[in-house]
Amino acid sequence: MATALPLPGRRALQAAIAALVALGLALWWPLSTGGERSAGGRVTLATGLPTGVYARYGELLQRDLAHDMPELDLRLARSEGSIDNLRQLAAGHAQFAIATADAVATYRSRGGPGADRLRACARLYDDYMQLVVPKGSTVRSAKDLRRLRVGVGTDGSGVQLITRRLLTAAGLRFDRDIEPVRVGIDRMPELLERGELDAFFWSGGLPTTAVQRLVQRFPVRLVQLGDLIEGLHRQDERTRYYRAAVMPADAYPRAQEGQAVKTIAVANLLVTTDRSDAALTEGITRTVINSRDRIGRQVHAAQRVDLRTAVFTEPLGLHEGARRYYLSQKP
Numbered sequence: 001m002a003t004a005l006p007l008p009g010r011r012a013l014q015a016a017i018a019a020l021v022a023l024g025l026a027l028w029w030p031l032s033t034g035g036e037r038s039a040g041g042r043v044t045l046a047t048g049l050p051t052g053v054y055a056r057y058g059e060l061l062q063r064d065l066a067h068d069m070p071e072l073d074l075r076l077a078r079s080e081g082s083i084d085n086l087r088q089l090a091a092g093h094a095q096f097a098i099a100t101a102d103a104v105a106t107y108r109s110r111g112g113p114g115a116d117r118l119r120a121c122a123r124l125y126d127d128y129m130q131l132v133v134p135k136g137s138t139v140r141s142a143k144d145l146r147r148l149r150v151g152v153g154t155d156g157s158g159v160q161l162i163t164r165r166l167l168t169a170a171g172l173r174f175d176r177d178i179e180p181v182r183v184g185i186d187r188m189p190e191l192l193e194r195g196e197l198d199a200f201f202w203s204g205g206l207p208t209t210a211v212q213r214l215v216q217r218f219p220v221r222l223v224q225l226g227d228l229i230e231g232l233h234r235q236d237e238r239t240r241y242y243r244a245a246v247m248p249a250d251a252y253p254r255a256q257e258g259q260a261v262k263t264i265a266v267a268n269l270l271v272t273t274d275r276s277d278a279a280l281t282e283g284i285t286r287t288v289i290n291s292r293d294r295i296g297r298q299v300h301a302a303q304r305v306d307l308r309t310a311v312f313t314e315p316l317g318l319h320e321g322a323r324r325y326y327l328s329q330k331p
Contacts, residue, residue: 039280040071046085046094047076049184053205054081054098054268057124057299064291069283080184081157083107086271090114095276096284100127100158100203101267102241105315109238114273120313121270121285121322125205125304128247129162129264132192132211132255133199135219141227142170145178151188151200152180159184159203162266165239166201169231189214199223203266205301206251215255222247222255226262241315242266269313274320281321285310289325 045062048054058076065074077094079085082103088094090113099107108115133139139148145167152174153159160182164174174180181188181197188200189210202208214220229244245265249258270288272281289307296303311318311326318326 039069039277039283040073041280042073042075043095043280044075044077044088044093046079046088046097048079048081048085048098049186050078051186051208051210052184053127053208053299053301056209057098057205057295057302060295060298060302061288061291064294065284065287068287068290072280072283079156080154081159083158083161084156086112086118087156089118089271089273096121096270096272098124098268099271100162100241101269101315102238103158103161104269104271105238105241106161108315117273117275118316119272119274119276119319119322120316121272121281121319122288122305122310123313124268124270124288124310125301126245126265126267127158127203128206128245128251129166129225129266130202130204130208130211130247131199131223131225131263132188132202132214132220133223134192135221135255137198137221139199139223141223142166142225143172145170145199146172147178148198149179149181149196151183151191151197151202152178153201153203154182154184157184159201162203162242162264163201165232165235165242166225166228166264168235169228185210189218192220193218205268205299206247207300212252215252220255222252222261224262225264229264232264267312269316271316272319276319276321278319278321278324281319282325283321285322285325 045058047058062074062076065072082099085097085099086107089097152163167174172178185202191197192200226244232239232242242264245263247261247263249256249260289310292302292305
């Protein structure tokens with residue numbers, strides 16, 4: 001016959017059983033909910049200049065993440081643009097960033113710090129190259145910019161990277177045939193309005209707030225860039241990320257007078273590194289996809305974010321957490 005345990009022994013056994021049950025529930029819970037677990041902590045997303053689409057998109061994504069991932073403290077960092085964002089990732093100043101595909105390809109081809117550690121979460125929306133001139137300007141093509149004062153974007157920006165290649169395709173030398181003014185979208189509209197610029201290039205989602213505001217107060221015109229696509233593609237392997245595109249007539253109605261404008265487009269990627277936690281990256285990727293309609297009501301470019309195309313993140317491979325999310329969405 002078994003001997004009964006003394007009362008203290010029974011209590012110890014009951015406590016041990018309760019602990020094992022609790023542990024079992026803890027292990028079972030993530031499996032029963034599809035493997036999801038709450039991810040938190042403080043992370044930084046590098047965006048762009050305050051009046052650009054990157055910054056506005058980041059603000060709205062931050063709001064949605066606060067709802068979807070309440071334990072996550074997402075901070076936004078302004079930057080000069082895509083190349084600067086990649087540098088911030090490499091330096092550990094940011095854990096996530098938005099960057100154009102051509103900027104990522106260029107950063108990798110130049111052997112930028114940490115280039116081999118870059119991973120993608122999603123393809124977002126396309127940036128459209130915009131060449132803005134006063135309405136009465138004689139400029140009808142980038143080839144007409146010779147000897148003019150041209151806003152080209154700040155050093156370290158994606159817009160300057162594309163501008164340099166567009167000027168080469170137009171047969172112009174960046175430092176000799178134009179007067180490059182290295183300022184961003186936060187200053188270019190005002191300088192054009194004051195007559196201190198003859199034209200400026202901008203690469204951003206449609207419509208870009210700063211350009212939209214300029215159109216409403218000052219007569220400008222958008223110049224077509226469609227004649228440069230073949231010259232772009234002949235330059236090198238990195239320019240294959242540009243595609244011929246059309247800005248719809250309603251992007252900036254006053255500036256386009258009901259006409260669509262041929263231009264160049266390039267995809268934006270949400271980028272991180274292989275050091276990012278898989279659960280964290282999975283959660284952020286989920287919110288990026290699920291928030292499309294909410295963000296798209298205020299940032300029209302975000303309406304292009306789509307589950308079917310988000311996985312096409314060339315030249316980067318997907319982060320493991322992002323891949324986990326996309327696999328979970330398969331029927």
